[in-house]
Amino acid sequence: MTTLHIVDDDEAIRDALGWLFQSRNVPVAGWPSAESFLESWRPDTAGCLLLDIRMEGMSGLELFDRLLSKGCRMPVIFLTGHGDVPIAVGALKKGARDFVEKPFNDNELVDRVIDALAYDAEQREREAGQAGLAARLATLTQRERQVMELVVAGRLNKVIADELGISMRTVEVHRSHVFEKMRVKTAVELTRLLTGAA
Amino acid sequence: MTTLHIVDDDEAIRDALGWLFQSRNVPVAGWPSAESFLESWRPDTAGCLLLDIRMEGMSGLELFDRLLSKGCRMPVIFLTGHGDVPIAVGALKKGARDFVEKPFNDNELVDRVIDALAYDAEQREREAGQAGLAARLATLTQRERQVMELVVAGRLNKVIADELGISMRTVEVHRSHVFEKMRVKTAVELTRLLTGAA
DNA sequence: GCGGCTATTGTGGATATCCGCAGAGTCGGC
DNA sequence: GCCGACTCTGCGGATATCCACAATAGCCGC
The missing domain is CATH 1.10.10.10 (Winged helix-like DNA-binding domain superfamily/Winged helix DNA-binding domain)
Incomplete structure (x- = not known):
């Protein structure tokens, strides 16, 4: 199982989510800001993203945009206490996998994350095949x-x-x-x- | 250009939307209830759907579900004054094309509808090709x-x-x-x- | 039972594809 | 200047594909 990346500037929430997912055997990495994740992100970073919308500095939405423009295809689940409909609709239409309001149901969130991780793994397998093909084409x-x-x-x-x-x-x-x-x-x-x- | 189907139990809104779209040369059909549209729907009904969520009788969401289970692939744009995030997210994840809150921007809505109509036309062209193929396979x-x-x-x-x-x-x-x-x-x-x- | 559809096989020849052998010209790097 | 690549071409033969002509046989419906 690949890693769930949690990006939230509230340490208490990161910790709580960390506990929740680790208790379900989902490997977790926490990031205190959009900037810190963006900096460490590499094209081969695998897993899925749990992204808070409202943060100090760069917002979750902006991080999403920047990742997209860098070619990131990782599934992204937005998490927010301040979601409104246009934001949610915009995020989903841009390709976000989900958009969840706090307070959320633990089990439901875990299920969605696990689905997203599985999706990412599948996706990467497909891409690996395509990479071999591209190499031969080259x-x-x-x-x-x-x-x-x-x-x-x-x-x-x-x-x-x-x-x-x-x-x-x-x-x-x-x-x-x-x-x-x-x-x-x-x-x-x-x-x-x-x-x-x- | 194929038809925009407006389903809303408020006659004033149907009329207003009818005027808006006809003034932009978009053919419109109005339906006073989910039931009335559902009854008249046929697999070859073309165009796109502008669907109010909250209506007397069957809701827009339920109409969407029923159409999906009948194999309807028409693009659906939800229109609502009472949207909340989970409903919007759920609708989009089920395949709705858009989810717009009232009050909306006229030009934006028209653009989205026109996009949806073009998408439907393309889709139907593809399916027509597939149908010919299926006939030959048979x-x-x-x-x-x-x-x-x-x-x-x-x-x-x-x-x-x-x-x-x-x-x-x-x-x-x-x-x-x-x-x-x-x-x-x-x-x-x-x-x-x-x-x-x- | 006869006619039509499907499945089967053969002969023989026209095309198309696959491949080794052989050679030749261009271009860029050492 | 030589070597390696990429490109180009011809010859001849082994396979494979395409096709017309011809024929046998089972099944189904009228």
Whole structure:
């Protein structure tokens, strides 16, 4: 199980939440400010975020925005005692996972956090697969990439040769290099790889 | 442009919204109750829904639930003067497109409705494509379907023949029937069709 | 029973794909 | 200048795919 990151400037609340989650075997990290979390955040930081809205300095919402613009995809659950509807709606539409008002129900919150952690883990697994794919794609040359795109578009070799203004033999060579580098044996497998099929 | 369906038991509000949207060239249909809309709703009802939460009889939220369970995918924008955060969060997490509190900004609401209508139109176009695909799939025989699945899985004809315990020639026949019925010329195109690629 | 649909298989030939062998030109780095 | 890459091309042969022609057989409905 990955970590729940609790960002709240109220130490008492951090402690209370820390106790709650640790008692349910959810690993917790506490952060006293949006700034402190933002600074320590790395693209490979895993888990989920429990974020207070109203804090000294940077607000939870602003932290969320900054994380999004840095490409953070971690699920975020907002926690607030001062939530109003437009804020909640805005946060959810931006992709927040949940928006919970204090006082909250302990069990419910724990369930939502656990769901979010599971979601994050799944997400990261998917991305790991995509990363391997991206690495293999990166080894292709320009020409190989062009040929690959046309192959995946369903064109026959002779058509590809025409469109690129080169001989069929050359297309065949690039094609076989693509297959080798992408570790597939047929055009169909390649198509499935790139279109993200099962 | 398809229709905006306004469901509100307050005739004055329906009229006011009707004027607002008609002045922006958005076709409007008004419904005095959740029940009346629910009764007239059909799976091919297009457009988007502007839904008051608090109404006599069935509430907007309940109408939303019932529509969802009937398979309705129309975008829904909730409109309420009594919204609280948990209700808004719940509605959005169930798939509502937006949740707007009264009093609202006219221009903003119109923009959101127009976005929602465009989204619905796009969605329906996609589904129309899928329906055509489903119709073509339905014309396949058992055997053809089996062969198709193996082809799309990237198997060669000889392997398919082995797995199904039939001759290569028979596989070729089924394969060509599949291509004909699905209106594609190559295995790659077929794969793209079935995996829903661009 | 006859006609239509489905499934099966074969022969033979036209295309397409896969691949090793061979060679050649460009470009950038050591 | 040499070496390594990327690109390009041809030849020939092994496989694979596509397809027309032809035929057998079971099942279902009229």
